[in-house]
Amino acid sequence: MSAAPALAFERAPQPGLVFGCLLPAPWVGVAAGLLLAFGPPDGLPDRFAPLSLSLVHLLALGMLLPVMLGALFQLLPVLAGVPVPLARWLAPGVALCCVGTASALAAGFLQGSALGFRWAGWLGAPLLGLPALAICRAGWRVVAVNASTRMLRHIGIALLLTLLLGGLLASLFGAGLALPLPWLLDWHIAWGLGGWLATLLAGVAATVLPMFWQTPRPPAAAERLLPWLLYIPLALGGLEGAGLLLPWRQMALAGVGLLASLGLFGVLRAARKHDPAWLLWLCALLSWWLVAALGLARDYLPAQWPLGWWLGVLALVGGAVLPVNAMLGKIIPFLVWLHLRRRLPARVRVPPMQSLLRPVWQRAQVASLLLALTALLALPLQPAALALPAGLLFALSQAGLGGLLLSVGWRFIRLQRSLGAGAVGQSEARR
Amino acid sequence: MSDPIATLIHQHHEADALLARVEGALRGDDWPLAQRCFDEAEQSLLGHFELEEQQLFPAFEAATGMRHGPTAVMRDEHATMRDLLDSCRMQLIAADRDGLLAELDTLLVLIQQHNVKEENVLYPMCALRVADLATLLARSGQPA
Ligand SMILES: [Fe+2]
Ligand SMILES: [Fe+2]
Numbered sequence: 001m002s003a004a005p006a007l008a009f010e011r012a013p014q015p016g017l018v019f020g021c022l023l024p025a026p027w028v029g030v031a032a033g034l035l036l037a038f039g040p041p042d043g044l045p046d047r048f049a050p051l052s053l054s055l056v057h058l059l060a061l062g063m064l065l066p067v068m069l070g071a072l073f074q075l076l077p078v079l080a081g082v083p084v085p086l087a088r089w090l091a092p093g094v095a096l097c098c099v100g101t102a103s104a105l106a107a108g109f110l111q112g113s114a115l116g117f118r119w120a121g122w123l124g125a126p127l128l129g130l131p132a133l134a135i136c137r138a139g140w141r142v143v144a145v146n147a148s149t150r151m152l153r154h155i156g157i158a159l160l161l162t163l164l165l166g167g168l169l170a171s172l173f174g175a176g177l178a179l180p181l182p183w184l185l186d187w188h189i190a191w192g193l194g195g196w197l198a199t200l201l202a203g204v205a206a207t208v209l210p211m212f213w214q215t216p217r218p219p220a221a222a223e224r225l226l227p228w229l230l231y232i233p234l235a236l237g238g239l240e241g242a243g244l245l246l247p248w249r250q251m252a253l254a255g256v257g258l259l260a261s262l263g264l265f266g267v268l269r270a271a272r273k274h275d276p277a278w279l280l281w282l283c284a285l286l287s288w289w290l291v292a293a294l295g296l297a298r299d300y301l302p303a304q305w306p307l308g309w310w311l312g313v314l315a316l317v318g319g320a321v322l323p324v325n326a327m328l329g330k331i332i333p334f335l336v337w338l339h340l341r342r343r344l345p346a347r348v349r350v351p352p353m354q355s356l357l358r359p360v361w362q363r364a365q366v367a368s369l370l371l372a373l374t375a376l377l378a379l380p381l382q383p384a385a386l387a388l389p390a391g392l393l394f395a396l397s398q399a400g401l402g403g404l405l406l407s408v409g410w411r412f413i414r415l416q417r418s419l420g421a422g423a424v425g426q427s428e429a430r431r
Numbered sequence: 432m433s434d435p436i437a438t439l440i441h442q443h444h445e446a447d448a449l450l451a452r453v454e455g456a457l458r459g460d461d462w463p464l465a466q467r468c469f470d471e472a473e474q475s476l477l478g479h480f481e482l483e484e485q486q487l488f489p490a491f492e493a494a495t496g497m498r499h500g501p502t503a504v505m506r507d508e509h510a511t512m513r514d515l516l517d518s519c520r521m522q523l524i525a526a527d528r529d530g531l532l533a534e535l536d537t538l539l540v541l542i543q544q545h546n547v548k549e550e551n552v553l554y555p556m557c558a559l560r561v562a563d564l565a566t567l568l569a570r571s572g573q574p575a
Binding site for chain 2: 080143146148207330349
C-alpha cells in the first residue's frame with residue numbers, strides 16, 4: 001500500500017480516547033457560564049474587558065478545541081482513510097492540556113499577572129502544537145476529493161498558526177509588554193475564528209449536514225472553495241505586518257458570509273428538520289451570516305453598538321457551541337450504541353439510539369441553549385445586571401447537555417449488564 | 432454505465448431519499464405510503480449490499496490481497512443494518528409509530544457513517560485497484 005492511501009477506518013482510535021476529548025466540553029462550558037455569572041463584570045461588554053478575554057479563551061481553547069481535536073482524530077481515518085500519527089498517545093492529554101492552558105490564560109487576563117501568560121505561552125502553546133503537528137502530518141497524506149477532505153488536508157496549518165500567534169502574544173504579555181501590535185492580535189483572531197473554526201466547521205458541515213439532516217449536497221463548485229476562500233485573505237493579512245495594507249479583513253468576512261449562505265440554503269431544504277439538533281445548525285449558520293454582515297457593515301454602524309461583544313458571542317457561542325452541541329448529541333449516542341452492538345451477541349437486540357438519548361430531553365436542552373444565546377446577545381443592554389442570568393442560563397444549558405451525555409453513559413453500563421446477563425442466561429438455558 | 436462509482440453513490444442517495452420519505456409519511460400518519468416507501472428502501476438497500484458483497488468486495492480483495500481489512504468491516508456493518516431493517520419491519524407490522532421512527536433514526540445514522548467510509552475511501556480505492564469495474568458491476572444486472 002504505497003501510492004494509494006491506506007484504508008484506515010478500521011484503525012480509527014478507540015471510542016474511549018475520543019470520549020476523553022469530547023465529554024469534558026459541556027462541563028468547561030458550565031465553568032465559563034459560572035465565570036460570567038460571578039466574575040468581575042467591570043468593563044463589560046467591551047471585548048478587551050478582562051472577563052471578556054478570559055471567557056473567549058475558556059470557550060475557544062478549553063471547551064471547543066478538545067472537541068475539535070477529538071473530532072479530527074476520528075474524521076481523518078473515517079473520511080480520508082488517514083490515521084493521525086500518535087493519536088493514541090496524544091488524545092489522552094488533549095483535554096487536560098487545553099483546559100490547563102485556557103485556565104492559565106483566564107487567570108492571566110483576570111488578575112493581570114504575567115505568570116498565567118508565561119505558563120500559557122511557554123508551556124501550553126508548544127504542548128498543543130504537538131496534536132496540531134500530528135494533524136498537519138496526517139493532512140499531508142489526505143487525498144482531497146471533496147469539501148471535507150480539502151479541509152482535512154489543510155486544517156492543521158490554521159491551528160498551528162493560531163497557536164503560534166497566540167503563544168507569541170502570551171509571551172509578549174508575559175514579558176510585561178502591555179499592548180503588542182494590534183495587527184498581530186487581529187491576525188491571531190482571524191486565523192483562530194476564520195482559518196481554524198469557520199473552515200473546520202464548513203468542512204465538517206459539508207459531510208454531516210447531508211448525512212444526518214439530509215440536506216442537499218453542496219454544489220461541486222462550492223466544494224472547491226475550501227479552504228482557500230478564507231486562507232488566501234488570511235495569508236494576505238500577513239503582508240500587513242510588512243506595512244502593506246490590503247482589504248483582507250473584508251475579503252475574509254465576505255468568504256464567511258458566502259459559506260454561511262451556502263449552508264443556510266442547504267439547511268433550509270433539509271429533509272430531516274424534525275431532528276432536535278436541526279434548529280441548532282440553522283441558528284449556527286445564521287450566526288455566522290450575521291458575523292459576516294455586521295463585520296462588513298462595521299464602518300457604517302453607530303459607534304456605540306457593542307459590535308465586538310456581539311461578534312464574539314455570535315462566532316463562538318452561536319457559530320461554534322451550537323454545532324458542537326448538535327454533534328455531541330449525535331456522536332455520543334452513536335458511539336455508545338455501536339459499542340453495545342459490538343460487545344453483545346448478534347442475537348441480542350440493542351435498543352435504538354433514541355432510547356439512549358430521548359428526543360424530548362434533547363429538545364429541551366436545545367431550547368435552553370438558544371435562550372442562553374439570546375441572553376448573551378442582550379447582555380450589553382445592562383451588563384452588570386444581565387451577566388448573572390446570562391451566565392447562569394449558559395451554564396444550565398451546558399450542564400443539561402453534560403447530564404444527558406452522562407445519562408447515556410449510565411444507560412450504557414446498565415444495558416451492557418442486563419443485556420449481557422440476559423444473553424448469557426439464554427445461552428445457558430439452551431445448554 | 433459511464434462511471435460505476437457514481438452509480439454506487441447514486442444507489443446510496445436513492446435509499447437515503449426513500450428512508451426520509453418513510454419518516455415523512457410516518458409523521459403525516461400515512462401508513463400505506465410509509466409501508467410502500469419502506470418496501471422500496473429495503474429492496475434498494477439489500478440489492479446494493481448484495482452487489483457489494485458478491486461483486487465489488489471480492490474483486491477488491493482479489494486485487495489487494497486484503498481479506499480481513501476494510502471489506503470485513505463493511506460486511507459486518509451490512510449485517511448490523513440487515514438486523515436493523517428487520518427491527519424496522521417488526522415495528523411496521525406492529526404499527527408502532529414512535530418505535531419505528533426510533534429504529535429508522537438508528538438505521539439512518541448507521542447507513543450514513545457506513546456510506547461515507549465507502550464513498551470517501553473504499554470506492555476510490557476500488558476505482559484505482561480493480562480492473563474493469565464497470566463490467567464487473569454491470570454483470571450483476573444492476574441498472575446503469
Ligand atoms: Fe456497503
Ligand atoms: Fe454501499
